[in-house]
Amino acid sequence: xxxxxxxxxxxxxxxxxxxxxxxxxxxxxxxxxxxxxxxxxxxxxxxxxxxxxxxxxxxxxxxxxxxxxxxxxxxxxxxxxxxxxxxxxxxxxxxxxxxxxxxxxxxxxxxxxx
Amino acid sequence: xxxxxxxxxxxxxxxxxxxxxxxxxxxxxxxxxxxxxxxxxxxxxxxxxxxxxxxxxxxxxxxxxxxxxxxxxxxxxxxxxxxxxxxxxxxxxxxxxxxxxxxxxxxxxxx
Numbered sequence: 001x002x003x004x005x006x007x008x009x010x011x012x013x014x015x016x017x018x019x020x021x022x023x024x025x026x027x028x029x030x031x032x033x034x035x036x037x038x039x040x041x042x043x044x045x046x047x048x049x050x051x052x053x054x055x056x057x058x059x060x061x062x063x064x065x066x067x068x069x070x071x072x073x074x075x076x077x078x079x080x081x082x083x084x085x086x087x088x089x090x091x092x093x094x095x096x097x098x099x100x101x102x103x104x105x106x107x108x109x110x111x112x113x114x
Numbered sequence: 115x116x117x118x119x120x121x122x123x124x125x126x127x128x129x130x131x132x133x134x135x136x137x138x139x140x141x142x143x144x145x146x147x148x149x150x151x152x153x154x155x156x157x158x159x160x161x162x163x164x165x166x167x168x169x170x171x172x173x174x175x176x177x178x179x180x181x182x183x184x185x186x187x188x189x190x191x192x193x194x195x196x197x198x199x200x201x202x203x204x205x206x207x208x209x210x211x212x213x214x215x216x217x218x219x220x221x222x223x224x225x
Binding site: 004033041042043044045048056091093102103104105106107108 | 148150155156157158159160163203212213214215216217218
């Protein structure tokens with residue numbers, strides 16, 4: 001299996017621009033998670049889906065962030081408009097069957113907002 | 115109550131030494147405690163996990179010690195190797211709820 005695939009790996013943009021991060025989970029996994037990693041706050045859960053349905057978005061920082069999962073093999077995390085404080089590494093992860101099952105992370109998307 | 119506190123933030127160990135990373139939690143309903151290992155430029159990967167019905171779990175050079183009464187658990191890396199240099203995250207959850215991660219410990223093992 002190819003694992004969780006994220007794109008782009010690196011994104012540099014200017015403040016105010018829209019950013020879209022993409023994720024393809026492992027086939028057959030029912031849960032998909034979006035995390036943000038920073039030095040100060042570590043790994044923060046932004047949102048997670050179960051069977052393509054958003055279950056908990058309490059970690060989404062504000063209305064500038066949105067996430068969708070139109071089908072079982074694709075999810076997006078969008079930031080509009082982006083701000084310098086959004087600079088971080090964004091990880092997508094998936095797991096099979098259980099929310100507390102082993103999480104399989106992608107390699108992350110490093111976002112820099114100038 | 116949802117926090118998992120991890121220490122130290124960074125750790126330097128000589129090759130062959132023991133690396134110890136500690137975590138503490140408040141929520142007594144937590145019943146699953148995994149550790150994740152992250153190498154630079156990669157996503158975290160599950161290393162080892164424990165449930166509160168046992169006090170210790172060992173997999174090779176990696177051991178989780180769990181103290182339910184103190185609400186603490188720790189990762190011990192015996193005979194630490196330069197290849198163990200990575201960031202380690204503890205985490206905790208209840209069966210029906212999401213994982214809560216600690217803030218991470220950057221381990222450097224020098225030859």
